[in-house]
Amino acid sequence: MIRRYWRIWIQMAQMSLxxxxxxxxxSFGFLIGKLMRLFFFFxxxxxxxxxxxxxxxxxxxxxxxxxxxxxxxxxxxxxxFRGIYGARRAVSDGDFDFYLIQPCSPLFRMAFxxxxxxxVATILPVLLMIGIVFARLPAGLGLGRYALYxxxxxxxxxxxxxxxxxxxxxAVRTQELENTIWIYRDIMFMGxxxxxxxxxxxxxxxxxxxxxxxxxxxxxxxxxxxxxPAWTVYALALCAVFLAAxxxxxxxxxKRYTSSSS
Amino acid sequence: xxxxYWTAYAISLQETLQRRSSLLMDRVGGVAIIVSLYYxxxxxxxxxxxxxxxxxxxxxxxxxxxxxxxxxxxxGRGWQLVGEISxxxxxxxxxxxxxxxxxxxxxxxxxxxxxxxxxxxEVGVLIxxxxxxxxxxxxxxTWLLFSVSVAVSSLxxxxxxxxxxxLAFWTSESGGPLFCFELGLQFAAxxxxxxxxxxxxxxxxxxxxxxxxxxxxxxxxxxxxxxxxEAVKILGIQAVWLAFFVWAATAVWKLGLSNxxxxxx
Numbered sequence: 075m076i077r078r079y080w081r082i083w084i085q086m087a088q089m090s091l092x093x094x095x096x097x098x099x100x101s102f103g104f105l106i107g108k109l110m111r112l113f114f115f116f117x118x119x120x121x122x123x124x125x126x127x128x129x130x131x132x133x134x135x136x137x138x139x140x141x142x143x144x145x146x147x148x149x150x151x152x153x154x155f156r157g158i159y160g161a162r163r164a165v166s167d168g169d170f171d172f173y174l175i176q177p178c179s180p181l182f183r184m185a186f187x188x189x190x191x192x193x194v195a196t197i198l199p200v201l202l203m204i205g206i207v208f209a210r211l212p213a214g215l216g217l218g219r220y221a222l223y224x225x226x227x228x229x230x231x232x233x234x235x236x237x238x239x240x241x242x243x244x245a246v247r248t249q250e251l252e253n254t255i256w257i258y259r260d261i262m263f264m265g266x267x268x269x270x271x272x273x274x275x276x277x278x279x280x281x282x283x284x285x286x287x288x289x290x291x292x293x294x295x296x297x298x299x300x301x302x303p304a305w306t307v308y309a310l311a312l313c314a315v316f317l318a319a320x321x322x323x324x325x326x327x328x329k330r331y332t333s334s335s336s
Numbered sequence: 337x338x339x340x341y342w343t344a345y346a347i348s349l350q351e352t353l354q355r356r357s358s359l360l361m362d363r364v365g366g367v368a369i370i371v372s373l374y375y376x377x378x379x380x381x382x383x384x385x386x387x388x389x390x391x392x393x394x395x396x397x398x399x400x401x402x403x404x405x406x407x408x409x410x411x412g413r414g415w416q417l418v419g420e421i422s423x424x425x426x427x428x429x430x431x432x433x434x435x436x437x438x439x440x441x442x443x444x445x446x447x448x449x450x451x452x453x454x455x456x457x458e459v460g461v462l463i464x465x466x467x468x469x470x471x472x473x474x475x476x477x478t479w480l481l482f483s484v485s486v487a488v489s490s491l492x493x494x495x496x497x498x499x500x501x502x503l504a505f506w507t508s509e510s511g512g513p514l515f516c517f518e519l520g521l522q523f524a525a526x527x528x529x530x531x532x533x534x535x536x537x538x539x540x541x542x543x544x545x546x547x548x549x550x551x552x553x554x555x556x557x558x559x560x561x562x563x564x565x566e567a568v569k570i571l572g573i574q575a576v577w578l579a580f581f582v583w584a585a586t587a588v589w590k591l592g593l594s595n596x597x598x599x600x601x
Contacts, residue, residue: 103512107519114523121533122380125388130379253361260365264372271379273466276371 082178087189094191101192108196115266116141116203130271136298137268138207142200144265144290147227149197151234157187158238159255161245170246171333181324184242215297222306223297229313230289236316243320243327258284265290288312340434341442348446363454370403370462373528388532394559397471398530400459401558405551406527407455409489411447413440414497414514421504424598437498437589444494473560481567485554488574492550492581496521499585505592526552546577 094101123134161184164170173180241255269280269287281287288309295301381392420426429436473479500517503510524547531539531552542548557567
């Protein structure tokens, strides 16, 4: 079964790549824009640290870990769940009816129908920068911290996946709410910085309600050795709850679906 | 003559208000950015009385005023223009007894009206919620200079975006360059960070482009970080850039029209 889904994903990825290569100028423009956003923001943070040594108790290196972890989680979700951005259109155009009769999970079909190769190209410099930053971290952090960082990063991607599944469920259930995913994207902007900088209420919302802190700040904190075991357990439990709830919501939405198109 | 553009403005205003979910989405994005940057600068300032020559009040006001300018200056019709040229829908406007520039400007103004009102509301709520202290200019002339500067910035963006979007006359892939242009512009204009954080050489290089004159310098006029004579000089430079881009956008538009062809109905 995994092999079959892998083949389907490869097939859809190839089609996405061909579609993007069919518009070289447009794709190149978007790629340059994404790289520009990444480098400009990073350059500004570096420029700010020319005038100060710490911010909210964090050094430039710490801030780089937070910023790059945000990009890693955010871009990975972009690469793999890009199809959700077209979920409402798939429902209103009737494509979703076809997904339902295909011998493949309709959620898988919807989420992975588009693979954003522009983000694949953008994530490479992020990985390179993470390598450079990690090399500058104090020696002797221990493998345990890197392992926990990796685990919590995947945990963050899992929560991002759950949010995308919720949005797909909403699209199937309401045939509207095209903008929900963009609201998520906009709120994700707040994850560019460690959530400690935000005021009390905002910090709690970002940790408990829209768990951007758990997705992007927690992995970085774990690596820096400032995340307590209790928060680590909370992060893992939250991901499990989010995934279970989103899958339940999705299945219920599909069960209620009565076809909205021709 | 002006009545038809006024009608277009009124219809577009109703349309913008009717598409509430799109409006909400745009605004949520703006609020997330403003809250992030507000707390970022607050954390950076910490207990310091000033940073880069900005007092705490001025720095936080930079972020709040920036949100208002983003709403007024950077709402444009570029993506719609790209769509209309690529799909051929623009043909129907070309045969009407209106100027397409004037018509688009009327639609743009309607959008700006709604977004500006929303931005004021957001900033007001934020100020009330977190008790932010806002810097208010002391002199009436500052208000006047700032208002004129913002109006010119808005027109400057309109014509710059119009020029870049007109690339759609030659290629159906002009969305990429437009995306790139809008992102680069926002960083170079000082929309995310005051340009003072950059090295002096880079600041000087940017000052030779039109970008800092769209957000960074207008906010500095508002914050009274420059003498009135210097502010007038900034307005002069803005006017020169505006004249250039009006000419360039019109020239590209004319060239594009001569290149444009549409089949079918």
